[in-house]
Amino acid sequence: MAVIEYDARYFSPRDVLECGQIFRFVPFGEGYKVFSADKACYVYTRGNATFVECDDGDYFYNFFDLGRDYAAITERAKSFGVPLLTRGASLGQGLRLLNQNAEEMIYSFIISQNNNIPRIKGIIERICAALGEERTFMGEKYHAFPTSAALAGAGAEFFKLIGAGYRDGYLAATSARIAAEGIDELYDLSDDDLKKALLTYTGVGPKVADCISLFGFGRRACFPVDTWIEKLYREDFGGTLKNRDRINRYFCELFGEDAGYMQQYLFYAKREGL
DNA sequence: CTCCAGGCTTTAG
DNA sequence: CTAAAGCATGGA
Secondary structure (H helix, E strand, O other): OEEEEEEHHHOOHHHHHOOOOOOOEEEEOOEEEEEEOOEEEEEEEEOOEEEEEEOOHHHHHHHOOOOOOHHHHHHHHHOOOOHHHHHHHHHOOOOOOOOOOHHHHHHHHHHHOOOOHHHHHHHHHHHHHHHOOEEEEOOEEEEOOOOHHHHHHHHHHHHHHOOOHHHHHHHHHHHHHHHHHOOHHHOOOOHHHHHHHHOOOOOOOHHHHHHHHHHHOOOOOOOOOOHHHHHHHHHHHOOOOOOHHHHHHHHHHHHHHHHHHHHHHHHHHHHOOO
C-alpha cells in the first residue's frame, strides 16, 4: 500500500471531490474512498497534511495533479479582481483539478446533461455495479468503471432500466462507437480539434466536450459553460450574452491558458453560495 | 402543481 | 446561421 503525503492547504479532499468534477466517491473513515477507472484510493486530511493511500501511487499522484503548484494558480485567480473568483480561490484554496480517465469522463458527462449531481452519481453507480469488473480495496469490494465493450454489450435497454432517462440512446451509440474505434487518436489533437472530434459523438455537445477535455484530457484552457456559469456570468460579471458558445469564448479570452482552473473556482464559489 | 438540474438533438425559421 | 421544442427522472 503506497501512501502519499501532501500539504493540506492546497489539497482538501472535500473541495476536490464535492465540486462536480468527479462522481465516484463515498465518505469513509476520516475522509473518502475515491474510485477512478479500475482503481481506488482512500484520501483524508490529518493535521496539516492530506494523505492518499492506494495500491498505485503513480496513478493517484497524477490523478490528484500533485505535480502542479496551486499556490501560483490561486494567486492568479485573485489577480483578476473579481469578488466571486477571489472568494472561490480563497475558500476553495484546497481545490485541485483531477486528471481522470478519458472514457469514464465521456460517459459520465453524457449522463450529466440536464441532470443533477446526486442523480448523476446514482446512475453511474448502478452502471458500475452491473457492468464493472469486481475489485477489492482495503478489504472491501467495489466495481471498476466498465469498459466500452461492456457498455456497448449492454445496449440502450439497460441504460433505460437503470434510470439514465432519455440519455439511454446516447450511451448506447457512443459506447458502440468507442468499442469499435477506440479513442487513441484523440490524445494527440490540439484543443480545438479535440473539441470538434468530441462533438461528433452522440450525446456530446459543447459543454460536455469542454468537461471531457478539461477533466479527461488535461486541457486546462477549456471553460465549460453550464447553468451555474451562465448564472454567475450574469450576476457576477454583468454579462449580457445569451448564447453559451459566446459566453464560453468570453471567458476563454478573459482567462487564457488556465481558464479551466478559474472555471472550477467560480463554479465552486457559486454553488457554495459564497 | 411547477421548476430545475454541470444540455443535446432535432426541427423550424 | 440562430431559436425553440422535446426529452426522462427525481427532488425542492
